[in-house]
Amino acid sequence: MEDVVVVGAGPAGLCASLALAERGVAKTIIAAPHRPAGDRPDTSTAALFNPSIQLLQHLGVWEELAAECTPLRSIRLIDDTRSIFRAPEITFESEEIGQPAFGYNVPQGPLIAALRGAAERAQLVCICESEGVRHFTHRHDAVVLGLAEGATVDAKLVVAADGRNSLARQAAGISSHETPCDQTAVACAFTHVRDHRFVSSEFHRRAGPMTVVPMPGRQSSLVWVERPEVARRLGTLDNAAFSRTLERNLLGLLGMVTEVGPRSLFPLSHMTARSMANRRIALIGEAAHAMPPIGAQGLNLSLRDVAVIAEKTADAQRTGTDPGSDECLKAFESARMADAHQRGFAVGSLNGALQSDLILVQLARGAGLHIINSFAPLRRRLMRLGMAPASPLPVLMQPRAE
Numbered sequence: 415m416e417d418v419v420v421v422g423a424g425p426a427g428l429c430a431s432l433a434l435a436e437r438g439v440a441k442t443i444i445a446a447p448h449r450p451a452g453d454r455p456d457t458s459t460a461a462l463f464n465p466s467i468q469l470l471q472h473l474g475v476w477e478e479l480a481a482e483c484t485p486l487r488s489i490r491l492i493d494d495t496r497s498i499f500r501a502p503e504i505t506f507e508s509e510e511i512g513q514p515a516f517g518y519n520v521p522q523g524p525l526i527a528a529l530r531g532a533a534e535r536a537q538l539v540c541i542c543e544s545e546g547v548r549h550f551t552h553r554h555d556a557v558v559l560g561l562a563e564g565a566t567v568d569a570k571l572v573v574a575a576d577g578r579n580s581l582a583r584q585a586a587g588i589s590s591h592e593t594p595c596d597q598t599a600v601a602c603a604f605t606h607v608r609d610h611r612f613v614s615s616e617f618h619r620r621a622g623p624m625t626v627v628p629m630p631g632r633q634s635s636l637v638w639v640e641r642p643e644v645a646r647r648l649g650t651l652d653n654a655a656f657s658r659t660l661e662r663n664l665l666g667l668l669g670m671v672t673e674v675g676p677r678s679l680f681p682l683s684h685m686t687a688r689s690m691a692n693r694r695i696a697l698i699g700e701a702a703h704a705m706p707p708i709g710a711q712g713l714n715l716s717l718r719d720v721a722v723i724a725e726k727t728a729d730a731q732r733t734g735t736d737p738g739s740d741e742c743l744k745a746f747e748s749a750r751m752a753d754a755h756q757r758g759f760a761v762g763s764l765n766g767a768l769q770s771d772l773i774l775v776q777l778a779r780g781a782g783l784h785i786i787n788s789f790a791p792l793r794r795r796l797m798r799l800g801m802a803p804a805s806p807l808p809v810l811m812q813p814r815a816e
């Protein structure tokens with residue numbers, strides 16, 4: 415019987431298996447072929463804040479990735495809602511909180527490849543190639559995972575990283591709270607004539623945010639949230655027409671758009687699991703919480719789940735406790751639930767406020783941003799909270815002792 419089995423080889427599952435190995439816990443990862451949520455091979459990027467970058471350093475993959483990643487020195491919010499209560503433009507500088515950058519923009523394809531390579535090399539990680547887990551059966555001392563190929567694997571603890579439609583979440587009997595989200599994101603990389611000066615810009619628009627994040631040279635990645643029918647139309651435009659439309663919607667910020675890469679469409683959803691652990695199954699990543707790409711919260715939140723599950727499981731191993739016991743699951747859940755709910759609430763509220771026709775909601779959003787802009791201590795606090803919760807970070811997200 416295995417002590418720990420990780421299900422899912424997306425970024426959360428691969429990081430979890432490496433983090434458990436880093437903490438000295440042996441485990442098997444069930445690696446179904448990775449299928450990103452979009453409609454094409456994943457050319458998207460993820461803005462990862464400094465604590466997540468620290469985790470990648472601890473896991474030994476950062477050196478391989480660093481050359482392809484771009485520092486995020488400033489974050490600019492631009493109100494393009496055309497509301498009568500227009501919010502001021504706000505720019506947060508990482509220098510204001512004494513950091514050279516908030517984090518880095520990391521391409522997701524190379525991230526998965528680097529994590530996968532490290533998992534293949536790690537002695538404590540056993541990769542089980544499979545088309546996936548098809549069913550979970552509960553025994554008092556283990557969960558039995560039935561694989562698509564017919565084999566079974568017994569585990570005291572299942573770390574479920576099987577994405578937003580998680581079968582493991584259902585097997586654990588955990589329900590979820592879903593908010594309808596009639597939006598689709600168009601993602602691609604593009605080149606432009608003006609320098610991005612390492613500034614990430616988030617345009618707040620009525621259909622949702624449109625974010626451009628710096629990449630190496632005069633390139634940026636785009637995540638443009640729109641109504642599904644508009645996103646589909648944007649997806650079918652030829653490159654020249656798309657470039658002109660993008661240029662217009664960027665309000666001249668990056669000058670002429672000279673080239674656009676392949677576009678992927680991601681239908682968005684907003685889901686928070688009502689619990690993060692039950693019946694020997696702990697949920698991490700999008701199995702526990704999926705949200706629209708606002709403020710770069712999704713994968714950063716998932717990597718905090720990763721660091722905590724590794725820490726709690728290593729604690730259990732050290733004290734000879736069953737890693738799938740209620741005690742161990744409770745320790746994980748109580749460390750993670752508030753963060754997941756607060757991020758979900760904040761992202762949902764901002765997304766809802768952008769789309770709201772209510773004058774009072776528009777007024778409150780505009781006034782809130784005015785206050786943030788003019789009150790430096792509040793700005794600094796929000797910048798720190800945007801990167802990570804105020805509670806102490808897990809060991810794997812803290813700088814390494816030299």
Ligand SMILES: Cc1cc2nc3c(=O)[nH]c(=O)nc-3n(C[C@H](O)[C@H](O)[C@H](O)COP(=O)(O)OP(=O)(O)OC[C@H]3O[C@@H](n4cnc5c(N)ncnc54)[C@H](O)[C@@H]3O)c2cc1C
Nearest residue numbers: 422424425426448460461546547576577699700712713714
């Ligand atoms: C356009 C876009 C931009 C984004 N930008 C950012 C950003 O800037 N910053 C940020 O922090 N986050 C960002 N995110 C969020 C981030 O990309 C996701 O949170 C992250 O990819 C989710 O990773 P995951 O491993 O939890 O899930 P997934 O990537 O969905 O991986 C789940 C894995 O489980 C596997 N699987 C499913 N079922 C089974 C089964 N039964 N058995 C075995 N395996 C199974 C799947 O094949 C897949 O490999 C963005 C998301 C989008 C869509």
